[in-house]
Amino acid sequence: MAETHTDGRIARGNQTRQLVLKRAVEIASVEGLEGLSLGRLSTELKLSKSGVFALFGSKEDLQLATVRAAIKVYLEHVVQPARDLPPGLDRLWQVCTGWLDYSRRRVFPGGCFFYSVTAEYDAREGKVHDTLASARANWFTFVEQTVGEAQQSGEVEKEADAAQLTFELVALMEMANAESVLHNEFTCYDKASKGILNRLRAVATDASVLPAS
Template identity: 45%
Template sequence: MSASAPAATTGAAPGAVDGRRLRGDRTRRAVLDRAVHAASVEGLDGLTFGTLAASVPVNKSGIAGLFGSKEGLQLAVVAHARDVYRATVVLPAAGGEPGLARLWSTVLAWLTYSEERVFDGGCFFRAAATELDARTPGPVRDAVVAALRDWDAYLVRLATGAVERGELAEGTDVGQLVFTLDAVLDRADLASVLLADPDAYARARRAARGLLAAAGADPAALSADGLDD
């Protein structure tokens, strides 16, 4: 072959490539939207390409092509669940006044997220933690652990900010406070999803308000949302 021979051209035009990518992104999003709901009810282990293909407009081989393996699908589902969680729990309160107001708004946003069943099975991460807690560590379990640790660290930052602003008592053990708040939130989700307790979220709001008031918060600052359970 001559060194001066023109190189062969391959591939589609950029517009065609971009169109395929957009369609692929939409398809992936549609599969993940369905998968996070399914996993919140059936568990991450319950996800299969076949069962998803029965409920989304993508065949089994198409889903396999998107995620490669069941573990790849599970990891993508956990990442997608984190995005949804951030959009529905973290961001609604993130623009508010820092300190106690933001902490309280975040707690309320979490209860709304669970109560309104953003995920069909209640809190995705509570369900995933229950499923994976005693498992041998691996990529999927590690991804869930990382999400839960990030959530706790975020609450600790909010509570620490409230202490620094003088809205919670100096010397408050913020680690203990967050541990107990987490327990209240998890119990509300469990009591509603598993026990069908109609008072679960009202009880949780009262319990969270009591914890913050006991840590020195002004009770009046915990009623700004108009709820007075």
């Protein structure tokens, strides 16, 4: 009986934690991680302050948990759909268009969560900075590996500079996100998509593999 009671309490705690983190990533994508507070979240969600504090303990713990929650969402919407495709230009194109779609659809209200909060913490030190830096490094590594796999498949020229191509592709994605969020307009995604397509055509061994436009 005691075990059942304990299991139920753990389940409720997990549900509360997920509810808090869902709201936390929404706030942070718009106002930054500094905009988070345990008191604010408990008030907005009509939860016990003591219960929320027991789940996270400190503001830094909340911020780190929020980043980890955002990573899971990012993997689901951007990374996994590309992984479902075989290596090659199709997968690389999916990585780019999947990212643009993730930003365009406002999976996070403030556009790309990581573009927003990384700018907030890029010149700081500490655990939050390090976690964000690691997440960004992992993203760049994934894109560059996807380029490398396309090279190995024979669909991207072997002499293409994978690191440089990665930098340019990510730059186009992030510029579309920045312009869209700043000006609340969405034609920039089409411009970025066109630029990415042109860049991929330039390194493709057979450009017919890519969309016509």
